[in-house]
Amino acid sequence: MPQIEHTNFYSHILGMSLDVEVTGHFGMPIVMFPTTKGDYTQNFDFKLNESVQQWVDEGKIKLYNIQTIDKYSLYDKNIHPADRIRNYEKWVQFMIQEFIPYLQKAHQTHRIGAAGASFGGYHASNLAFRYPDLFSHLFCLSGAFTIRSFMDGYDDELVYFNCPREFVKNDEAWKYKHMHIVLSTSDQDICKEQTKEMAQILNSKGINNWYDERQWIGHDWPLWRMVFPMFVGRFFS
Numbered sequence: 001m002p003q004i005e006h007t008n009f010y011s012h013i014l015g016m017s018l019d020v021e022v023t024g025h026f027g028m029p030i031v032m033f034p035t036t037k038g039d040y041t042q043n044f045d046f047k048l049n050e051s052v053q054q055w056v057d058e059g060k061i062k063l064y065n066i067q068t069i070d071k072y073s074l075y076d077k078n079i080h081p082a083d084r085i086r087n088y089e090k091w092v093q094f095m096i097q098e099f100i101p102y103l104q105k106a107h108q109t110h111r112i113g114a115a116g117a118s119f120g121g122y123h124a125s126n127l128a129f130r131y132p133d134l135f136s137h138l139f140c141l142s143g144a145f146t147i148r149s150f151m152d153g154y155d156d157e158l159v160y161f162n163c164p165r166e167f168v169k170n171d172e173a174w175k176y177k178h179m180h181i182v183l184s185t186s187d188q189d190i191c192k193e194q195t196k197e198m199a200q201i202l203n204s205k206g207i208n209n210w211y212d213e214r215q216w217i218g219h220d221w222p223l224w225r226m227v228f229p230m231f232v233g234r235f236f237s
Contacts, residue, residue, distance in 0.1 A: 002056045004044075009102070011094040014069070018094070023049055024062035028236065029103045030113035030137070031095075032065045033120035037075055040067040048117065051225045052232045060236040061113070066099065068123060074150040081154035085147075089158050095127055100134055111178075113137035117224040118191070119144065125198075128179065129164040129171075137180045139231050141224045142191045145198045165198060173205040181209040182231045188218040 003025050008017040019040045032049075034042035043049050043065050055061045073087035103112055114124035114135055121143020128138040145165040161167055168176075181202065185195040192213070199211035210231070217223045 002049075002053055006041075009066075009099060011098055013090055013094045013098060018067040018069075018099075020067070021065040022062070023065070024056040024059070026059035027056070027061040028113055028137075029107050029109070030061050030063055030115055030139075031100070031103070031124075032063055032114075033068055033116035033123040034065070035116075035118040035120050037070045038068075038120070040065050043117075043120075046221045046225075048221065048224055048228060051229045054229070055232050055236045061232065062107075064103065066095075068120075070119065074147055081151045082156065084150060085154075085156070085158045085162065088147075088162065092127065092130070092162070096131055096134070110134070111136035113139070115139035115141070115228070116143065117141040117221075118219065121191075122147070125164055126162055128181075129168050129176075130161065132175045132179055135179060137182075137235060139182045139184070139228065140195075141184045141228060142186070142189050142219050143183070143195065144191055145194055165194070165201065168198075168201055168205075173207050176202070176205075176207045180235055181207070182212065183209055184212045184214075184224075184227050184231070186214040186217045186219070186223050188216070189223070190219045 002023050005022040008019050010017045021041055021044060032043050049063055069091045074084050076084055104110060111134060114128045116124040121140040125138060125140045125143050128135040146163040151159055183195050183199050185192045199209055202209045
């Protein structure tokens with residue numbers, strides 16, 4: 001069994017502690033996100049972590065599964081859309097200003113990896129595309145690249161800057177040239193068209209990416225457990 005530690009990290013920006021599950025003893029830090037409103041242990045519970053245990057055991061990667069605040073932000077239908085996106089942006093800034101600097105210091109590295117499936121893939125890709133200088137690897141498994149459906153027609157600058165399918169089109173390609181970008185989907189995946197579109201946006205800008213489309217499997221954990229070790233193995237073996 002890999003070394004697993006459950007801890008929490010206090011955010012001054014959010015005014016609350018967020019739970020973190022740390023897996024491994026050494027290696028490139030990869031911050032991982034759960035699917036929609038999922039618990040921070042979800043990737044462990046559904047054995048996504050276990051699928052890459054070989055590289056954890058070898059000290060190539062170290063996994064940080066961090067709590068999200070989906071139910072207090074984008075999924076909170078009891079608050080105005082402007083408050084949903086403001087709450088989500090606070091979580092983004094917690095990641096960028098508090099948690100990632102902690103990882104950089106702990107690992108003596110500038111860039112880290114990001115990974116997630118489904119809405120966790122959205123979190124990973126949104127952070128990596130918005131702040132590309134902080135990320136060396138992005139593993140987006142059946143992810144989404146827009147949050148317009150949560151906004152009930154509301155629009156402002158924060159909404160735009162949390163929709164990678166929009167802001168990447170208008171960004172400078174050189175910012176992403178160093179990043180290893182994996183966009184994973186399948187022929188029966190509800191996120192297939194979004195994923196294919198994101199790959200096309202990157203291709204049109206000359207940004208290298210690995211678009212991977214599996215066959216005869218849907219948007220669920222068996223797909224993600226199958227492909228995640230393939231991607232990690234390519235970069236960390």
